[in-house]
Amino acid sequence: MARIERQKRIIDFTLSSLLRRKGKNLALIAAYSWIVFLLASVLFITEAIRREAGLVLQDAPEIIVQRLVAGRQESIPVAYGEKIKTITGVRSVKGRLWGYYYDPTNGANYTLVVEEDRLKEAGRVIIGEGVARNVVGESYGTMPFVGYDGAYYFFEVAETLPADSSLVAADLIIVSATDFRALFGIAESLVTDIVVEVRNPREFETIAAKIKAMLPDTRPVLRDEILRTYDTLFDWRGGLIVIILLGSLMAFIIFAWDKATGLSAEEKREIGILKALGWETADVLMIKFWEGATVSLLAFFNGVLLAYAHVFLTESSLFEPVLKGWSVLYPRFALTPYINAYQLWALFFLTVVPYTVATIIPSWRAAIIDPDSVMRT
Amino acid sequence: MIIQPAIVALFIGSGLVCLMLLFAIYYGAIILRRWDLHSGSEQQLVLERRTYLISTLVTYAFAFQLIAAFLFIYTTDHLHSLFIGAMCAAGTLNVNVWGYPTVLLKVFNCIAAGLWLILNVADNRAHDYPLIRIKYGLLLLLSPFFFAEFLLQGAYFLGLEPDVITSCCGSLFSSEREDIVAGLTGLPRIPMQWVYHGALAMTLAAGIYLLRTHRGAIAFGALSLAAFLVAIAAIISFISLYIYELPTHHCPFCILQREYHYIGYALYATLLLGTIAGLGAGVLHPCRSIKSLAATLPGMQRQLVIAAITAFAGFGGITTYCILTSRLSFS
Known part of the structure; x- marks a missing residue:
């Protein structure tokens, strides 16, 4: 209990000392929050779009058969459907026009x-x-x-x-x-592509292979393949933006390092007095730890809340075009809010960890200040 | 390679851990060479101040290491949808040869990091740095493993090619293969249940005995490690079967998924905590003879034993609950 009591007192001291330097710390928290906000927005929006795409594709056909001529997709003869129907395991075959x-x-x-x-x-x-x-x-x-x-x-x-x-x-x-046929001049014997339903999900790949062997000029597309492509695409877009944002992260880390290194004369005197009063280096380090924790926690929550509002309430106006793709007719839509611990941990490693590492050495330098030399100046 | 925010985060985390350790071992080596507590020289004063820096750096590095291990497992699980044939982390880790070595090294590093932190706390409680040489010696010894982990993890992520067809856990963790994994899954269920419950009971009993009599700390440490290994084997051999309610599914990674209420995280976290605390209690025991530690060490050891007992009991409780509430029965 005594140990908790001691920590409580140190936190109390830390908070009041942070409040005494409001301007400096608010500037730091604002910049920090902004970085968290940017990265969190990217993480939230990619995950939400990925899930949205997954939901949409849930009802998509299991196998689509297209016909390729000279590497381009062409209309496929209805007769191909009849051939595919003869493969065992195929439940139904349907031609589509679109x-x-x-x-x-x-x-x-x-x-x-x-x-x-x-x-x-x-x-x-x-x-x-x-x-x-x-x-x-x-x-x-x-x-x-x-x-x-x-x-x-x-x-x-x-x-x-x-x-x-x-x-x-x-x-x-x-x-x-x-x-449709009149508009585009498509003959009765042709359809755009063929949709195949299969009884056993484990047979998707086998049946796709059989179709390919039977009708060599076709290309069977599996739903799982489309889903996988979407997953890779959105993950990749998110990752790419995060890498671009690493530049700002670096700038912020250097800023934080600089802030932590440049102790004002007043701060130095404060630490000097504490040490003269009997505080040990470990205690001062503890203050610095709580200082970092408070700043990080505030900025982290600020950033995450702002990003949540940005992505799910304002439809992520900043990044949407890049991550979603665009078109004249693209719908206005609100993403279903979705956040999980995984995203928050990834965010923690992208922001709080680098910040903390950048402030360790400056904190230590502050903690080993000699009381005698500070108070004499 | 696959660029994904969590992978970038893991790269940054692991890279920073290595940087901090490099810094720490550089000064650690100087301290090992020039340390002389009885000297009043300015250099000794500087070194004493540096110990604070090193211990702070390494504490942060190892704390991040522990969290990153779980983030890594979650990431590999999350990525399974990108690989044909993968259904959970088991498949993703199998995409290239670096996956499984990375996980094993991570587990080893987590336990090593935990033990080092325990030694560090013990050392900080005494006024005369009694464990300083052991601590920094260990640091020099352990750091290469962390650097290796960074490289392995890097090789693994850089080598992830989404067009690779990997094996799903059903074929990786089946008894038809001929390697150590098959050996684990093929372990007969009933004897394995006895071994597992026996190991857990013995560890708990040794812990309680140690609390009462202050004896048998080293045995308790050894039993904790044994319980860890047996528990991992037990998860693969029979605990997973009850969780999946399938008599043939042995995968130790699918239990980390949402369908099973993320129960795997609770299992692995309690197991890791129990092992680190139990081993820590054992490792600290020889240090009791050091004069400056004699006053503080027994209390610390006691806390570790209580933590280990709680964690192991928690692990046992969760698995028993899973087995009792499972709709799978072998009768």
């Missing part, structure tokens, strides 16, 4: 998709929330399109998709198969 459409009036790219179970009749479209925001046609109830042959088509807007599916569906337009 593509992109560039709208010259507002410079946006739409994603056109055929979804038979949502929209069958020709002449009508269902549009995403982002499209609705950008297209004047909505108020008229129709949307104009220019076909591959230059012909004009006017489709009636049947419905607007709700905003909560925004991240995936903002630029989406659902059209019927007949309209």
Whole structure:
């Protein structure tokens, strides 16, 4: 108990001595908080986007089969689907029709998709929330399109998709198969790609290999592969920004080192008096430890809270374009707040550890001050 | 290599630990050579002041080392989604040859760091630096292991190629292989349960005996180390089976995942704490004959024994709870 009591007194002394030099310490905490804020923002946003992408892809098809001609993706014959169906373990095979459409009036790219179970009749479209925001046609109830042959088509807007599916569906337009084929001039015997459902998840790779062997001009894409690519991509983007920010971290560390080294005459006298009163070097080091801990803790919490607000409340206005990618029609969306201990520990090692290391030697130099020499000057 | 914030953090952490240790052993070597407590020379005064710096530096370095070990394990677990075939840290560590050596070295370094810190605290309680030569000698001896860890960890992270197909824990920790891991997973369950419970009971009994009679500290230290090794083998051999509720899944890393309530962290933390404290109590025992330590050492040893007993009992409690509440039964 006595030991805790002693520490409490030392903390008390430390806090009052920090408060006595408010200006200097506030400047330090502000710079420190800013560094924590920058790094925490990057960590939070990458993890949140990674999770978002994972959630989106959860419902994606397990295997997509594309056809490659001269290294480029081409439409795939419907007949390929029939062949794939004969592979044991395949539950179902479905051709998909989808593509992109560039709208010259507002410079946006739409994603056109055929979804038979949502929209069958020709002449009508269902549009995403982002499209609705950008297209004047909505108020008229129709949307104009220019076909591959230059012909004009006017489709009636049947419905607007709700905003909560925004991240995936903002630029989406659902059209019927007949309209899609007419718009892009795609023959009845072709589809964009083929979606394969497999009974046993362990067989994904085997079946992909079988498809590749049976139809050598195809490329089967696994959902897990897409997920892995996203994971690598976002981790890599986050890591890259952290490495760029290391420059600022270095600058801050040098600043902290400098602050800790340049003791004012008053501080030196304070330590000198303490030592003359019987404090030992270890006690002064203890003060310095608590000083560092207080500053680090305040800055760490400040930075993390600010970053949380920045990422999850203001939609991370600073980094979003770099980490997410951009587009004219990109939806406005709020990331689901997600923080875990792992991110905080990584952050701790990126900020508090370097700061602490930088202040050890200056603290020791302060602690070994000779009372006699200080008080004499 | 994979650039990821946590990997950058681990690089920085490990690099700083090495820098601090380099600084410390440089002055430590000077102290070892020129130390003379009876001299009143200015140099001796400077050296005495330097001991404060070294002990602060190394304390921070080793404290960071202990935290970094857990961050490392979590990172490898987190990265498993990037590798085809990996389902947990077991697969990620297997991506290249440096993974497992890094983990083993980290465990060794953590225990060594813990013991050094205990010696340091004991030494600081006496006024005449009784353990200074042992302390700095040990530091010179141990530092290369930390430098090696930095290099191994660096080689491991730099060599991570996401297109490598690695083995999942199911095939790494199966008894069909022919190496030490297979030997551990293939250990017969029932005898292993006896050995594990026996080792834990003996360690606890030795601890209580030591508290009562102040005898058998070295035996307690040795038993703590033995309990550590047996417990690791037991986790692979049968404790994991109960946690996963699968009679064939032996992986010691999947227990670190969310699905199992991160129970692995509690298990490994209590085990490491118990081992370090138990070994520490044993290592301190020979120092009791030093005059200036005679007053403070028994109290410190007592605290260590209590910490070790609590940690081992905690470990035993968690595993017993897992086994009793598991839906897996071998009857």
